Amino acid sequence: MIRKVFYISDGTAITAEVFGHAVLSQFPLEFDGLTIPFVETIKKAEAVKAQIDDCFITTGERPLIFHSIVNPDIRDVIYSSEGLDYDFLNTFVAPLEKQLGVAPTPVLHRTHGKTNEGYDARIEAINYTMENDDGQTMKHMDKADIILLGVSRCGKTPSSLYLSMQFGIKAANYPFTEDDMDNLKLPDALKRNKSKLFGLTIDPVRLHEIRQSRLSNSRYSSLRQCRTEVKEVEMLYKRERIPFVNTTNQSVEEIATKIIEATHLDRNNF
Amino acid sequence: MIRKVFYISDGTAITAEVFGHAVLSQFPLEFDGLTIPFVETIKKAEAVKAQIDDCFITTGERPLIFHSIVNPDIRDVIYSSEGLDYDFLNTFVAPLEKQLGVAPTPVLHRTHGKTNEGYDARIEAINYTMENDDGQTMKHMDKADIILLGVSRCGKTPSSLYLSMQFGIKAANYPFTEDDMDNLKLPDALKRNKSKLFGLTIDPVRLHEIRQSRLSNSRYSSLRQCRTEVKEVEMLYKRERIPFVNTTNQSVEEIATKIIEATHLDRNNF
Known part of the structure; x- marks a missing residue:
């Protein structure tokens, strides 16, 4: 039972x-x-x-x-x-x-209500993150609190959203694609925000599995391509001294918490 | 102190x-x-x-x-x-x-770790919600668990994201715009998913404030326009018998919880 x-x-x-x-x-x-x-x-x-x-x-x-x-x-x-x-x-x-030494004054809906300080800032962070997902625009990178980097399907989007939803952090994210791999470098909008960059990486075998379930038997999802992309991107992180975290087997909560711990961003809570 | x-x-x-x-x-x-x-x-x-x-x-x-x-x-x-x-x-x-009558067997990272059942389904829900935000495509509406409707800036996007992030629900959302107001009706992709539709509404004065802070002194943000849009959309909800909730002064947690309560969607937790 x-x-x-x-x-x-x-x-x-x-x-x-x-x-x-x-x-x-x-x-x-x-x-x-x-x-x-x-x-x-x-x-x-x-x-x-x-x-x-x-x-x-x-x-x-x-x-x-x-x-x-x-x-x-x-x-x-x-x-x-x-x-x-x-x-x-x-x-x-x-x-x-x-x-x-103070009596409690219980108030309804205090924990998850809108009376929370910073509620508007949180909604602004969520909207910012939505509008600056997946490198769709580079115009607002200067306004980011953090910019996550990584190859397609390594966990950038869920991690960015969690950072904004749970902690009110304006998290942009930028993908490195297949076409970037021959000559991997940072676009200008990221270079001038170098201190905000944070890399994600992932075990190539796990990446291959994830991509296979989306687009099977493609160049994009091949283990060979996954290996190349991860290797190139990790080399870039090291060359540019960008801190990074491996997302394999980690939940979005764990990834987001590790990013906050490593960057000393404010951990507001909602 | x-x-x-x-x-x-x-x-x-x-x-x-x-x-x-x-x-x-x-x-x-x-x-x-x-x-x-x-x-x-x-x-x-x-x-x-x-x-x-x-x-x-x-x-x-x-x-x-x-x-x-x-x-x-x-x-x-x-x-x-x-x-x-x-x-x-x-x-x-x-x-x-x-x-x-059972001894505890404490395991590390059980609560917010990836060992949680349904973790992959949750990530799929987050990705679904991102890809089906703001009516950017109607192609995948049939796969939604719920489709939120409402005028611009009434809270659709944060509510959808919270539903996916916290509860693993595939939440699409669709905006009614200024141009729709003369002849407000449901697109076919929504009509055939009628049972999944859920409306959001908002106090026009609050909507006016929110829009002013984004695009001040425009037709879009005028109190007159906000009043018209809210009125038209609420009439549509009533005409089509679409359940709806007023988001004014409510947090995303409260909005999401009310939607789940009203629709009897599964409340998975992560």
């Missing part, structure tokens, strides 16, 4: 999910998760309680609950259910209150 | 940040956060401990620590520092172990 898990919030429930997944990933088990956001009224909470109780009756096991509900009245309804509540927020609020 | 906070992890530290921010946002205080990812060796942990202890000596206040370190030896080094450790993961692992 796969254990049922409820992620509940009066906001987006993203925090409840992130926390619940982090804790549950410590166990070698599968879980069946259900997320219920925007539980903002007693009535909606009662419907959720009914759903939890129903799940207990059907499965004979108490569902696990990760919630981040701020309103105490709504919270009490969830508490009164048959679920097992792992109240990750409130568990730490009391000791922090004692330590900080 | 602004209290210093350390977010520490042997992985990306994204979970530690999300959790720490959620808890600290309950307090009406400012905090000075420093994130240290990839603390994977005793040596690195000792350097972090020195930094924490140094911070205590300098400020006279114990820094707050939110960490998600899995290796007990590395964790012990952080514990031995002068910081105040809010160990959000381990606090819940023991009661869960008892409840689940």
Whole structure:
């Protein structure tokens, strides 16, 4: 029997999910998760309680609950259910209150709401990244916080987007193509922004696999071509002293975090 | 004195940040956060401990620590520092172990690593969304999980990207422009994907502000034009029975969560 898990919030429930997944990933088990956001009224909470109780009756096991509900009245309804509540927020609020000497003033939607400082800057960063993806224009490179370089399909686009979405960083990216390989050099717009350049590289065999699944049996996807491109690009990085990271077997979160760590960019969080 | 906070992890530290921010946002205080990812060796942990202890000596206040370190030896080094450790993961692992009847088997980089199931599908969703942003092509609309509609600058692009990045959803988006307004209708590629359509709308005054900051004193940014476009588009949504959400004063997280709630799309998490 796969254990049922409820992620509940009066906001987006993203925090409840992130926390619940982090804790549950410590166990070698599968879980069946259900997320219920925007539980903002007693009535909606009662419907959720009914759903939890129903799940207990059907499965004979108490569902696990990760919630981040701020309103105490709504919270009490969830508490009164048959679920097992792992109240990750409130568990730490009391000791922090004692330590900080300040009473908490819980406000709805604070974590993933628009009241976050810098929200507009974040949207600007996302738009910047979209407009400066894949070298489609070189006009705005001077405005970038960082410019990712690399061959086609090494992870530039997802990494740039993650940098802008999660950290509010204006990340442009520029591809080196097949045609560049004979005489690989940096365009002027990149040369004059040398301090912002950051290279991505990838294991040629993995690159070959990725390209095959997009355009099989082409020159572009051949292992030989992948090897040449990666070799040339890594030589360029070394020659020009551009820092770089290998993206093979790394998630976008890991790549983005390593870039921030290496460049000391501000790690704003949203 | 602004209290210093350390977010520490042997992985990306994204979970530690999300959790720490959620808890600290309950307090009406400012905090000075420093994130240290990839603390994977005793040596690195000792350097972090020195930094924490140094911070205590300098400020006279114990820094707050939110960490998600899995290796007990590395964790012990952080514990031995002068910081105040809010160990959000381990606090819940023991009661869960008892409840689940299974011992935890902590694995590094489980939460934001590439071992996550569905990672490739997520990257595919991000790439799909990039390639099908802003109606640049109608060829792949049949492959979308959802197609967001709306006037220019109502939030389509950031919302689409968030849906793909956070939830692995293939989200295309299509803009209605000034020229469409006289005879507003759905293109064929959208008509035949009617069940996937989801509208965004926005308060015309806010839209006017956003457009002014991009292209001031133009017809495009005039309040009159914003009013006309929003009115026409909302009429289309109602006429065609397309569900829609108002994005004014909502974050991308809130917009994306509301879309998922309304459409019952799968909420995968990464």
